[in-house]
Amino acid sequence: QVQLVESGGGLVQTGGALRLSCVASGGSFSSLSMGWFRQAPGKDRECVAVIIWGRGSTAYADSVKGRFTISGDNAKKTVYLQMNSLKPEDTAVYYCAARPFAGAYVWNSNDVSYWGQGTQVTVSS
Secondary structure, eight states: OOEEEEEOOEEEETTOOEEEEEEEESSOGGGEEEEEEEEOTTSOOEEEEEEETTTTEEEEOTTTTTTEEEEEETTTTEEEEEEOSOOGGGOEEEEEEEEETOOSSOOOGGGOSEEOOOEEEEEEO
């Protein structure tokens, strides 16, 4: 069983930056693909970024392209989401996600195998 623990959320002003971290433990980490989702109040959970270990392939939602960067440290079993030029509409709970042997495309939340507990990101205007 894989456990995911996020950190790094908080309150930031419009135009600011935050970096989220997700540490994975348990299971066969080398087979996992990792992603970040977010869910704003009253909205569906949406995938914002995905990374495939080993190949370094990434994918992003159109709403965050050019502003967010997903990266990972295999040795530390940690995936990061660097968020720059934040906007009020980026306000949401951000969740780390993992799937075994998934591809580099924007995932559907129904396809996720493992979830973190979530971390709140609030962008003030």
